[in-house]
Amino acid sequence: MIVEEFKRQAAETAVTAIQSGMVVGLGTGSTAVFAVRALGKLLQDGRLHTIVAIPTSEATAREAERVGIPLTTLDQHPLIDVGIDGADEITPTLDLIKGLGGALLREKIITLATKRFIVIADSSKKVPRLGIRAPLPVEVIPFARQPVHDYLVSLGARPVLRARQGQPFITDEGNIILDCHFDNGIPDPLWLAQAIKQRPGVVEHGLFLGLAQTAVIAGTTGIELLGQPL
Amino acid sequence: MIVEEFKRQAAETAVTAIQSGMVVGLGTGSTAVFAVRALGKLLQDGRLHTIVAIPTSEATAREAERVGIPLTTLDQHPLIDVGIDGADEITPTLDLIKGLGGALLREKIITLATKRFIVIADSSKKVPRLGIRAPLPVEVIPFARQPVHDYLVSLGARPVLRARQGQPFITDEGNIILDCHFDNGIPDPLWLAQAIKQRPGVVEHGLFLGLAQTAVIAGTTGIELLGQPL
Numbered sequence: 001m002i003v004e005e006f007k008r009q010a011a012e013t014a015v016t017a018i019q020s021g022m023v024v025g026l027g028t029g030s031t032a033v034f035a036v037r038a039l040g041k042l043l044q045d046g047r048l049h050t051i052v053a054i055p056t057s058e059a060t061a062r063e064a065e066r067v068g069i070p071l072t073t074l075d076q077h078p079l080i081d082v083g084i085d086g087a088d089e090i091t092p093t094l095d096l097i098k099g100l101g102g103a104l105l106r107e108k109i110i111t112l113a114t115k116r117f118i119v120i121a122d123s124s125k126k127v128p129r130l131g132i133r134a135p136l137p138v139e140v141i142p143f144a145r146q147p148v149h150d151y152l153v154s155l156g157a158r159p160v161l162r163a164r165q166g167q168p169f170i171t172d173e174g175n176i177i178l179d180c181h182f183d184n185g186i187p188d189p190l191w192l193a194q195a196i197k198q199r200p201g202v203v204e205h206g207l208f209l210g211l212a213q214t215a216v217i218a219g220t221t222g223i224e225l226l227g228q229p230l
Numbered sequence: 231m232i233v234e235e236f237k238r239q240a241a242e243t244a245v246t247a248i249q250s251g252m253v254v255g256l257g258t259g260s261t262a263v264f265a266v267r268a269l270g271k272l273l274q275d276g277r278l279h280t281i282v283a284i285p286t287s288e289a290t291a292r293e294a295e296r297v298g299i300p301l302t303t304l305d306q307h308p309l310i311d312v313g314i315d316g317a318d319e320i321t322p323t324l325d326l327i328k329g330l331g332g333a334l335l336r337e338k339i340i341t342l343a344t345k346r347f348i349v350i351a352d353s354s355k356k357v358p359r360l361g362i363r364a365p366l367p368v369e370v371i372p373f374a375r376q377p378v379h380d381y382l383v384s385l386g387a388r389p390v391l392r393a394r395q396g397q398p399f400i401t402d403e404g405n406i407i408l409d410c411h412f413d414n415g416i417p418d419p420l421w422l423a424q425a426i427k428q429r430p431g432v433v434e435h436g437l438f439l440g441l442a443q444t445a446v447i448a449g450t451t452g453i454e455l456l457g458q459p460l
């Protein structure tokens with residue numbers, strides 16, 4: 001799979017921004033896992049030391065432990081030096097849709113606590129504007145599924161309950177995901193982000209606006225850097 | 231306890247607004263429980279029939295079942311005719327602080343789906359402005375406790391983790407509560423409500439602004455009605 005190779009290249013480029021002594025945020029998903037493994041290898045090789053990391057999901061915590069990355073919590077380390085995570089869509093101004101991996105809530109909490117957030121992706125994730133390629137995931141309290149569904153429709157979305165093996169997908173926090181499709185993309189992401197989050201029963205959504213400082217994107221033409229240098 | 235008598239009087243007055251065939255929202259807490267019992271009695275006496283009710287907590291669900299009120303869900307009945315619930319503070323314009331009972335999230339989801347929300351209280355809950363008498367509860371994902379705490383401090387609050395028997399109090403949705411104290415009340419509740427809810431890791435808060443249509447308040451001088459008539 002050539003796409004897997006692009007994901008690995010982006011991840012291995014991004015981890016060069018990590019220095020010994022740092023607190024690192026670890027993302028979730030098929031791209032972020034390459035960053036976890038690359039960081040584990042740098043620690044095993046002795047090229048980095050005294051790193052502690054905060055994982056954005058139970059799955060990432062297990063993978064980090066497997067490759068020997070010491071873990072910590074936001075309670076112990078409320079400020080993160082560098083965070084590395086994937087995205088489902090990336091615009092030229094580094095606005096993102098995230099959450100296909102199912103961990104958008106912890107990912108956003110971590111990102112808010114991060115001084116420098118580096119998003120990594122293969123080039124298929126580049127979009128001219130948000131909502132064209134990927135649905136927007138909205139994490140919802142199960143109790144509020146029906147009213148929040150109807151509210152999202154009133155905002156112009158087509159919400160689809162995320163399922164896995166015929167059952168509703170359940171997040172690490174015990175919530176459901178409504179994947180919101182938009183016929184012609186999202187016209188005003190900032191307005192939509194506020195309108196969705198204000199609604200009782202909504203826990204979080206996958207719009208990450210103005211949060212990424214750097215994007216590392218790998219494709220057939222090589223590695224492209226957007227935003228601040230590594 | 232004379233205060234208990236006032237709570238009972240307010241509850242028994244409010245349930246007169248319920249008519250046969252209605253979908254009813256049932257609140258949580260020491261005042262709302264009197265409304266649950268009063269509704270149960272009206273059903274047992276045959277003065278009301280074909281009622282279905284949606285409870286705002288597991289505790290209220292158990293009490294409703296005990297007194298013979300048939301329960302339903304928001305999925306089955308997305309629109310509620312009348313909701314009755316207590317509050318910790320009530321202003322003259324019917325803005326509320328709720329959540330001392332620990333069920334503010336489901337209470338707010340239910341209230342948003344309610345055509346007519348009646349708040350019931352003893353007269354000690356009346357305040358000239360919000361945040362004077364009661365702390366403002368904020369329901370938070372446990373993972374985000376420290377960053378949300380620091381954010382609430384930046385908004386002028388003194389957040390205190392709600393505890394029960396020496397352990398963090400856990401809501402029906404598995405979250406923690408930060409009770410926010412304000413030295414001179416809340417200057418701008420609408421602004422504060424939006425600022426708190428926007429923060430990743432915040433699930434909901436106890437500000438109920440513009441949501442109640444009627445207040446039934448019982449005290450030494452009798453029963454007072456605010457807002458729309460019953």
